[in-house]
Structures are given as C-alpha cells and as structure tokens.
Amino acid sequence: MKALLLILFLSCYFLPSLSADGDFLTQEEREFVLKYPILRVSNDTERYPYNFYASYEPQGYVVDFLRLLASKLQVEIQFLTNTSQALEHLFYEGHLDILTPATFSHNQEEQVLLSDEILNIRYAFITQTNTPLSPETLVGKKVALSQEKTKYIQSLYPENDILTFNSPKEALEAVAFGLADVAIEDYVAAFYIMNRFMLANLHVQLPDDSRLHDTLHMALPSESTLLHRILNKTMRTITEEELYALRSKWLQHTQNASTATLQLSSEEKSHLELLGSIRLCIDPDWMPMEGSVDGKHTGMSSDYMRLVEEKIGIPITMVPTNTWLESIEKAKKRQCDIFSLAMPTPERRLYMNFTTPYLDIPLVLVTRPEEIFFSDVSAIHDRPIGIVKGYSYGEILRVKYPKMLFVEVKDVQEGLLKVRDKELFGFIDSLPVVGYIIQQEFASQLKIAGKFDESWALGIGVRNDDPYLLGIFEKAIASIAPEAHQHILNKWVSVRYDRGIDYSLLLKILGVFALFAFYLLFRQQELRRHNQQLALLSTTDALTGIYNRMKLDDLLSHEYKYFLRYKRNLSLIIIDIDNFKTVNDTFGHKVGDAVLVRFTQIITQEKRVTDIFGRWGGEEFLLICKETDTKGAKILAEKIKTALSQSEFEHVGYKTASYGIAQFEEGDTIESVFIRADKALYCAKKKGKNRICILGGYSRN
Numbered sequence: 069m070k071a072l073l074l075i076l077f078l079s080c081y082f083l084p085s086l087s088a089d090g091d092f093l094t095q096e097e098r099e100f101v102l103k104y105p106i107l108r109v110s111n112d113t114e115r116y117p118y119n120f121y122a123s124y125e126p127q128g129y130v131v132d133f134l135r136l137l138a139s140k141l142q143v144e145i146q147f148l149t150n151t152s153q154a155l156e157h158l159f160y161e162g163h164l165d166i167l168t169p170a171t172f173s174h175n176q177e178e179q180v181l182l183s184d185e186i187l188n189i190r191y192a193f194i195t196q197t198n199t200p201l202s203p204e205t206l207v208g209k210k211v212a213l214s215q216e217k218t219k220y221i222q223s224l225y226p227e228n229d230i231l232t233f234n235s236p237k238e239a240l241e242a243v244a245f246g247l248a249d250v251a252i253e254d255y256v257a258a259f260y261i262m263n264r265f266m267l268a269n270l271h272v273q274l275p276d277d278s279r280l281h282d283t284l285h286m287a288l289p290s291e292s293t294l295l296h297r298i299l300n301k302t303m304r305t306i307t308e309e310e311l312y313a314l315r316s317k318w319l320q321h322t323q324n325a326s327t328a329t330l331q332l333s334s335e336e337k338s339h340l341e342l343l344g345s346i347r348l349c350i351d352p353d354w355m356p357m358e359g360s361v362d363g364k365h366t367g368m369s370s371d372y373m374r375l376v377e378e379k380i381g382i383p384i385t386m387v388p389t390n391t392w393l394e395s396i397e398k399a400k401k402r403q404c405d406i407f408s409l410a411m412p413t414p415e416r417r418l419y420m421n422f423t424t425p426y427l428d429i430p431l432v433l434v435t436r437p438e439e440i441f442f443s444d445v446s447a448i449h450d451r452p453i454g455i456v457k458g459y460s461y462g463e464i465l466r467v468k469y470p471k472m473l474f475v476e477v478k479d480v481q482e483g484l485l486k487v488r489d490k491e492l493f494g495f496i497d498s499l500p501v502v503g504y505i506i507q508q509e510f511a512s513q514l515k516i517a518g519k520f521d522e523s524w525a526l527g528i529g530v531r532n533d534d535p536y537l538l539g540i541f542e543k544a545i546a547s548i549a550p551e552a553h554q555h556i557l558n559k560w561v562s563v564r565y566d567r568g569i570d571y572s573l574l575l576k577i578l579g580v581f582a583l584f585a586f587y588l589l590f591r592q593q594e595l596r597r598h599n600q601q602l603a604l605l606s607t608t609d610a611l612t613g614i615y616n617r618m619k620l621d622d623l624l625s626h627e628y629k630y631f632l633r634y635k636r637n638l639s640l641i642i643i644d645i646d647n648f649k650t651v652n653d654t655f656g657h658k659v660g661d662a663v664l665v666r667f668t669q670i671i672t673q674e675k676r677v678t679d680i681f682g683r684w685g686g687e688e689f690l691l692i693c694k695e696t697d698t699k700g701a702k703i704l705a706e707k708i709k710t711a712l713s714q715s716e717f718e719h720v721g722y723k724t725a726s727y728g729i730a731q732f733e734e735g736d737t738i739e740s741v742f743i744r745a746d747k748a749l750y751c752a753k754k755k756g757k758n759r760i761c762i763l764g765g766y767s768r769n
Contacts, residue, residue: 092305097298101141104295104633108626109134109166110155111147114235117260117318118169118187118284121149122425122525124412129318130169130284133186136310137302148622151234152216159287163626165295170287173220181296183286184303191221191280192255193273194243194262201250203277212239212248221252224279237261244270252280256319264428266500268557317424317546330379330547332540339536345383346537348373349395349404352388353479356504356560357429357526358409363388368500369408371556372426376544391479393458399529405537407529413463416529421538425525426545429498431461433518434487434506439494442518448472451493454483461524465496480505488513498524500560611661612668615682623680624692624738631732638732639701641691642745643671643708646724646757648687659719667723670715674708698731698762705729705760724758731764 093101111126112119118130126147138145148155148164159167168186175182193201203225211228213221214236222230231248233239236257242248244267251258255274262270288296316331332340350369352360358367365373365386377384387404389395398404400419412422433445433453442448449471455462457476466474475492477483483495484505494517495502506514528545530537609616615623631638645667652660664687671689675681680692693701705727717723728749730741744763752759 092301093298097294097301100294101143101298104629105142106144106146106629107134107138107165107295108146108148108163108629110159110164110168111149112152112155112235113149114237115152115169116237116257116264118257122428127424129314130186132314132317134166134168134286136306136314137299140302140305141298152214153234159289162289162630163623165288165292166299167287169284171216171220172283172285174216175285175287179290181288181290181292183288183296184300185283185285186303187284189254189256189282189284190274191217191252191282192258193275194240194251194253194258194270195249195273196243196246196269196271198271201273202275206250209249210247212242212251214239214253217252220282224277237265240267240270241265254282260318263553263557264425266427266429266557268554316543330543332380332543336536336540340380340382340540343382343405345385346380346406347404348384348386348406348408349389349398350386350408351392351395352390353481354392354409354501356500357427357498360386360388365408368427368556368560371559372545372548373408375548375552376541379544379547380540392456396458399531402531402533405531405534406541409526410529411461411524411526412529415463417532419532420529421532422529423527423538423542423545425527426548427524427526429500429524429526431496431520431523432499432502432516433494433496433520434484434502434514435494435517436487436490436513437515439515439517445469445518445520446471448494452491454486454492454495456480456483456497461496465520484510484514496520609683612665612683614668614672615680617682617684620680620682620684620690620692627680627692627694628732628738637695637697637700639693639696639698640730640732640741640745641693641701641705642684642728642749643689643691643705643725644728644749644753645687646726646753651720651723655719663717663720663723666715666717667712667725670711671708674711675704679704698729698764701729701731702760702762709758709760726752726757727760728752729760729762733764 110119111121111131114120115128117128119126119128121127126149131147134145148158150158155164155167158164167180170180170182171189172182193206195201206225207227209228210231211221211225212231212233215232215234218230218232222228231239231242233242236251236253239248239251239253240258240261243251255272258270258272261267262272286299288299348365350358350360350365354367356367358365358369360366373384384406387395387398389398395404395407396416399407407420409427410416410420410422411425412420416422433442433448446469448469450473452473452475454475454477455465456479462474462476465472477486477492477495480495480497480501483492483497484502486492487495488510499516499519502516506516528541530541532538608614608619627638630636645663648660648663651663664683668683668689671681671691675691676693678694680694682690684690691701691704693704696704709725709727712723712725715722726749728745728747728751730744730748732741748761748763751761751763755761
C-alpha cells in the first residue's frame with residue numbers, strides 16, 4: 069500500500085513536467101504546429117560560427133539553437149543552403165519561413181518580423197597590427213565589410229573607403245592579404261574565422277564605441293504573426309543549462325584563457341579513468357599539419373593534442389605508422405582510438421565519429437612555374453593531377469570535377485616530385501602543407517597555380533564504438549582559449565622574419581606567399597561572379613538556363629505549403645513539344661537543342677512575372693502558376709500557344725506543343741495534381757496534339 073501511495077505521489081509530482089512541452093502554446097498555436105510540421109530555414113554557406121555548411125551538413129550556434137526549438141515544438145527543420153545574398157532573395161520571394169541569423173541593424177527598417185534576441189554581439193576592428201584604432205583614426209582607411217553590415221557601418225563612418233564582400237570570412241581575408249586596412253566584423257565571428265582558417269597575422273581590437281553593438285534574431289515574413297508568436301514562446305522555455313551547452317560548443321573560443329575550462333560529467337571523468345590512456349593515429353608525413361620525426365608526434369596537431377592531454381588528465385600516446393593508409397587500417401581494427409586531424413567521409417563514418425572542425429584548410433593546385441595561373445580550376449580537363457591516396461578530399465573532388473584526371477600518389481613528397489619531373493601536370497593538397505615543402509625543397513621549381521573552392525574542415529576523429537569519447541573531445545576542443553589557437557597558428561603558419569640572415573630562404577617564403585596573395589587579389593574581383601555561377605549551376609538547366617527539375621521540386625514544395633496554409637489558388641501546366649523526336653531523328657541533336665532553347669525563350673517572354681518556369685525533362689516543361697485557377701492557367705496556355713504558332717524555328721519551321729492543366733484543390737497532394745496534369749497532357753496528345761486539356765480534381769471533373 070505504501071509503495072502504491074509513493075507511485076501515485078511521484079506521478080502527481082512528475083507528470084506535469086513531462087507534459088509541459090507544448091503546454092505553453094494556445095489551442096490555435098498547437099493546431100498550427102500540427103498542420104505545418106516543417107519549417108524552411110536558411111543555411112548560409114559560410115556565416116561562421118552561427119550558420120554555415122561543413123562536413124555535408126548545416127552547423128553552427130544558430131543551427132543548433134533552431135534544432136533545439138524544433139525538438140521542443142516537435143517539428144522538422146528543412147534547411148536550404150546557399151549564399152547570404154541568394155537566401156535573402158529566396159526569403160523575400162516567399163521560399164523561406166525563417167531567415168537567420170538576422171541582425172537588428174540590417175533588418176530594423178525592413179518589412180519583416182524579428183524574433184526575440186538569440187544573441188547579443190559586439191563589433192570589433194580587425195587589423196594586421198596591434199596599433200590602437202579609434203573612430204577618428206579610421207578616417208581615410210580602406211574598411212572591409214560583409215554585405216549585411218555595409219549600410220549600418222557606413223552610416224557610422226561615412227568618411228571611410230568601404231569595400232564590400234560577400235561574407236565576414238572574405239572581409240577578414242581581405243585584411244589578412246593586404247587588400248584592406250581594417251575589417252569591422254562581429255567579435256565572436258572574427259575569432260572563430262581567424263582560428264579556423266589560420267589567418268594568423270590578424271589582431272582583434274574592441275573599440276570604445278557604444279554604437280558597435282548588435283543583436284541576432286530570426287527574421288520571418290511580416291504575415292507570419294502566428295509562427296512568430298510560437299517561436300518567441302518556445303525560445304522562453306530554453307533553460308540556462310541548454311544555453312550553456314550551446315555556448316560551450318560554439319562560442320568558448322572567444323573567452324579568456326581563465327574562463328576556457330573543460331567541464332566533464334562524472335560519467336565522462338570515470339570513463340577517462342577507466343581508459344587510462346588514449347591511442348592516437350596521425351598522418352606521419354603531413355607537415356606542418358602533423359608528422360612523425362624520430363618516432364615523435366610533431367606539427368600543429370601535436371600542439372593541439374598536448375593542450376587536450378592537459379585538459380582531460382590522461383596521456384595521449386601516438387601509435388607508430390609509416391603512412392596515412394596504415395593509420396586508417398589501424399583505426400578500422402580499433403588499434404587506435406582517435407585521429408588528431410581528420411575530415412569525415414561516408415566510408416570513415418562506418419568506424420569513426422568526428423568533432424566540430426577546429427581547422428579549415430584551403431586546397432590549392434601546384435604546377436611547374438611555366439604553367440598559367442588558373443582562376444577557374446574546373447577548366448583543367450584530361451591532364452594528370454596528383455592526389456594522395458586515402459585522403460578524404462579525393463572522394464569529394466572526383467564527384468565535383470568529373471573531367472579531371474586524378475592520379476593517386478603515396479604521399480605529398482611523391483606528388484610534388486612527379487610534378488617537378490613532368491610526370492604529373494599538377495598536384496592538389498592543402499596550402500600550409502605544399503607551402504611548407506615548396507619553401508624547403510622546391511622554391512624555384514614549383515608554384516601555386518590555383519585555389520579550389522573546397523577546403524579541408526578538419527576535426528578529431530573518434531572511434532564510434534565508445535559512447536563517451538566524442539563528447540569529451542568536443543568539449544576539450546571547445547575549451548581551448550583563443551590565445552592558444554593564435555600561438556599555434558603563429559608558430560607553424562606565419563612567415564618568420566627573424567631568420568633575416570638567410571635572405572634566399574626569406575625570398576623563397578615571400579615568393580610563395582606573394583603568389584597566393586596575388587591570387588586572392590584577383591579572386592576578389594571575380595568572387596561575386598563565381599558565387600553567382602555556382603548558385604546558378606545547382607538550380608538551372610545547363611542547356612536552356614531556366615530552372616531544373618531539382619529546383620522546381622523545391623519551389624513547388626514551397627508553393628504547396630502556402631496553398632495548404634492560405635488556401636490560395638495554385639495551378640500547374642505541363643507543356644510537351646509535339647513530335648520532338650522527329651526533330652532529333654531528322655536534323656540531329658544540335659538542331660534539337662536549338663529548338664529547346666528557342667522554345668524556352670518564347671515561353672519566358674509570354675509567361676507572367678509571378679509564374680515559375682522550368683525544364684521538367686527532355687522536351688517537357690513545367691509552369692507553376694501562383695494565384696491562378698484553371699481558367700487563368702488556360703488563358704496563359706492559349707497565349708503561349710498563339711505565340712508558338714507565330715514563331716518559326718530555324719531548320720524545322722513551325723512547332724506546336726500540347727498542354728495539360730490541373731489545379732490544386734482541398735485534399736490534393738503534389739503527386740495527385742501531377743497525375744491529373746499528366747492525364748490532361750495525354751488527353752491533349754490523344755485529341756490530335758496542339759491542344760489544351762484540363763482535368764479537375766476532388767470537387768469537379
């Protein structure tokens with residue numbers, strides 16, 4: 069009986085807290101969440117450390133913050149990854165529910181709803197020197213700013229020469245390589261970028277200017293008042309413990325050494341005591357990143373491992389190996405517990421987990437001196453390019469650059485020797501590694517001739533059969549103070565001028581870095597164009613220049629959710645060119661391609677601005693008609709049909725098309741509407757082609 073009473077007492081005490089998730093919402097708000105369980109959220113390619121894309125997934129403080137909100141609301145987040153500018157455009161076009169992080173200074177005059185504050189931030193001056201700066205001494209200097217901050221900072225310092233860049237990372241690179249005198253960027257982001265991308269010659273100053281404060285928020289469309297209210301309520305349920313965990317993971321690199329402490333749970337401490345030591349595998353020939361010299365671990369990762377060793381309180385011992393491939397095999401056989409520097413790949417995830425990256429290394433192309441500089445490395449076709457066997461970037465580059473002829477080599481030394489001896493056209497590896505070896509051995513024989521957009525995002529690899537190690541090393545890396553990061557970068561990456569007596573070596577070092585600096589200068593001029601091209605390549609059809617099927621799927625999914633939410637009219641028109649196979653069979657595919665391009669141009673001219681147009685596949689096209697019922701879609705189809713009848717195609721004369729129309733109705737799915745549109749298209753073909761057919765749905769036939 070006493071036991072029963074105890075159970076009843078505990079049930080009464082604990083049940084309210086267990087059912088509390090969601091109790092802070094009204095009935096209307098709960099119904100909204102149930103009806104719209106997917107939130108479309110922006111994921112910037114490089115908004116460090118808040119919202120960025122690395123290791124094949126969205127990462128960052130705000131990303132984890134949103135995932136925490138989603139878990140509390142029991143909704144799904146659908147991240148859309150792109151550049152800041154492209155995401156902002158998609159947001160104002162209505163293709164995103166949440167744009168984040170959004171600064172108050174940038175959005176205060178926009179017609180958007182800002183959530184409660186996620187984080188308070190402070191802007192800093194970033195320069196190459198420690199000379200104190202003030203608003204007065206900034207006058208006349210070249211100031212690098214990311215695009216989002218330009219309007220606000222320019223209003224504060226109107227007398228400066230402002231250079232605008234796509235991201236804070238690019239702004240800091242401009243200062244690091246002498247293209248600007250100072251950058252004004254978020255203090256937290258600046259420290260993170262400097263550490264991660266090895267910008268070792270930069271210094272951060274916090275100016276005494278109260279105007280250089282800002283806040284981070286989520287931005288929502290002005291009509292999303294209910295979602296805005298729901299998100300703000302959910303934010304207020306986040307506990308201090310949950311916020312501390314987020315800050316420890318993403319923001320602790322900005323703390324002072326005295327506060328950057330490692331806090332382990334009792335279970336984690338007991339686990340480390342039980343292990344006694346941790347076995348480490350490295351790449352033995354990858355200096356200055358890491359290496360084995362006389363059986364001892366050296367290089368950048370060696371310094372990081374010593375710091376981690378001090379923090380976790382047990383020794384980290386290196387397992388001797390002769391090659392990186394041998395290290396990989398030992399990890400698979402559980403003969404080592406961690407990699408000090410590694411990048412995740414699908415194959416490696418079978419036996420390892422990976423911490424948040426603590427270094428992000430640029431990949432570069434090395435050639436002989438007589439070769440030209442490549443501003444676009446994708447232009448290199450069918451020429452042998454060396455990559456080290458077993459390195460993770462090889463898998464990535466083979467997918468992105470299918471026309472490159474990759475040749476595997478044993479190690480970096482072999483790859484560079486083969487380039488020097490003309491057995492390979494070029495060799496790909498990280499900038500610090502090839503710069504280090506070129507300075508020592510190949511200064512007048514090799515050069516850096518190009519840079520890839522890809523980079524190595526390197527963290528600690530941890531065996532995946534240990535339930536505690538990943539969390540321990542994640543915390544240990546996060547607890548390393550910025551001064552320690554800076555010291556390691558300066559030690560292994562910076563050009564050391566104190567060897568002034570060796571003028572030939574100094575000239576070699578300056579020569580290598582001058583080549584790379586020249587490349588960055590050239591890159592700044594073309595950066596926006598390249599970013600736009602990359603964004604277009606991922607969303608457009610290569611032949612016609614209109615949206616491809618993947619992009620159409622994304623946009624239609626968005627419009628379907630708006631149809632569900634607001635009951636707005638939405639119709640589809642599938643357009644198929646009549647007898648197109650005959651064109652290819654009679655005149656060849658080159659003429660067929662010309663017909664597709666001309667056909668696209670005609671429809672683009674005739675469609676409305678709000679209509680979404682793309683190539684569905686082959687000679688089939690799709691129009692997504694917003695705010696349009698079947699009557700309006702039929703009028704549009706007739707307009708296109710008339711324009712086609714008046715347009716003569718070179719070599720083939722006049723061409724016609726058939727049109728299948730269907731409208732979204734209550735109870736419809738995307739698939740059900742497509743089935744009707746396809747049937748309507750079949751009907752148009754069956755009736756003799758050059759026809760428009762409409763097929764109704766649930767409420768009509």
